[in-house]
Amino acid sequence: MGTLALQGLPPPTLRRRVSDLLVARRGLLLLALLLPPLLWFGVIYLGSLLALLANAFFRLDDFTGQVVREVGLSNFLALLEPANLDAARRSVGMAVAVTLACTLLAFPAALMMARATGAMKATFYIAVMLPLWSSYLVRLYAWKLLLAKEGAIHWAAQQLHLAWLVEALLATPLIGGPSLSFSTLGTFVVFVYMWLPFMILPLVAAIERIPASTLEASADLGAPPSTTFRRVVLPLAMPGVAAGSIFTFSLTLGDYIIPQVIGDSTLYIGQVIYRQQGVAGNIPFAAAFSLVPIVAIGLYLWFAKRQGAFDAV
């Protein structure tokens, strides 16, 4: 008969003791593994965010140009000045418009991509992601040339005898300007171009997750394609729209380069912050204004959650 005997272990070494400790206390191992990312997230990210928040309560001494470390609300009161409110309103309006446009443009593209297979699918993906692999600034200045008065778009419009259309658009108040590259319309077009991939990709992922059989079931139960789209595809794609819109909304809200290069000279939140902290050295006010997009995006996320956008994720 075979018997099982347990023999005493050799005397413990340091390595052995450490290993025993880690086996006995699972939480310790988990903590050791999570510590670096936690430190990164906690110190670098949250820490800088909190430092920013704290700065917002200080103020700049107008005479000395020094930051006075006294807690007060003067920066937040300054936010309510018409020029600042205007910049905030313009930025949020632009972010909403860009998000809506990206959603409308991304839907047909995402439907095609989700349905494509093999080489066709790879081609679609590359087409969407290729621009992301080149510099943002290069693409921005390329658009500057495209939209310029002597640029390709004006030229093409003239050749097609549509110059009147461009003129009419440029004459429209709010979105118009001397040329496309100096108009809010131009800013909008470039924003939409820049952030469209960030809407398409999550939308494709969401549409791909819709089981083909639910679409067949809808048709089988008597729904024509338009009803299937409205009642099944659209609601099930909403998490993708929500994810994509968080990108398009927040990226637009925070950008200060695109409106600098393309657009009339009106300011967006990002530009105001950039000028306050760079040129004026008013870090406290810049910090206070930075909270505007943070709060706006927070509200947006809360709204999206309330709409149930995250339920199906």
Add this chain to the structure above:
Amino acid sequence: MFGSGPASVRAVDRVSLTIEAGEFFTLLGPSGSGKTTCLRMIGGFSLPTAGRIRIGDVDVTLQPPYLRPVNTVFQDYALFPHMSIRDNVAYPLMVRGQSRARRLAKADELLALVQLPGVADRRPAQLSGGQRQRVALARALVGQPQVLLLDEPLGALDLKLREQMQSELKGLQRRLGITFLFITHDQHEALSMSDRIGVFNAGRLEQVGTPAEVYDRPATRFVAQFVGAANVLEGDSARRVTGLDAAMLRPERVRLGSPLGARAAGGVREVQYFGAFTRLKVDVGGALLQADLPTQPGATLPGVGDDVHLHWDDGAVHALGA
């Protein structure tokens, strides 16, 4: 008659089939035999490359799915995850523009019919597989289709639940009088539920008949072996034992007996106990013959290596075509 696919892949080939109104018809076959393709063509999800599909007097071959008087219970149920159970069931009525009050009342009525009251406000993800299956059934029936297509609807259920659903489905079909076209690879299911069975193999319809016809008089070797257990004898052993070129003998028709008048004799190679019966595998001159002997308390069965003599009635042997 319909077929599908390019010449290289013919999922279904030269299938010609008429199903009577109010019939419980089962397409039985192994996976990949073309039965699901057949169902998808009737539902409108695949187009046949040749042939016609008619429902009643209407040629629906080129009709899109949403215009066909046909509803499907999908294999994975395909419930809408973002809708409540009640809205799922009411979906076909909503699509047709019925008033909200009316369609919700109708949905509750159907949920009661499939014995699933009290879950109407839940989401599909909150139900068990068996419950989801009933919801799918209620949703497919609420629009009163002329034909209900069921694509292996019981495949994902465990045995007990499956047997219960079998008798419920059969009862529902009898009560509603709707034509059921049922797809399965499970021969027990096919035999116990159907008015008629069509046996599929490799894209062809091998036999159409009542369960008894298919079981007792299989048209081909494939049908004999796929539906129930069968001794299929061919060549020399067939001629020696049965006097036919190819024959089928059901194991439960074989009895043990005395050497006198025995049809065959041989040594027992294997004994398998199944509870209700015991299966012997007997070596009859090189061919293994199965004999299923009903379990009788107190009876002693031969063991491996024993010589036994096999008997059966004249009608038990069924000649198989080439």
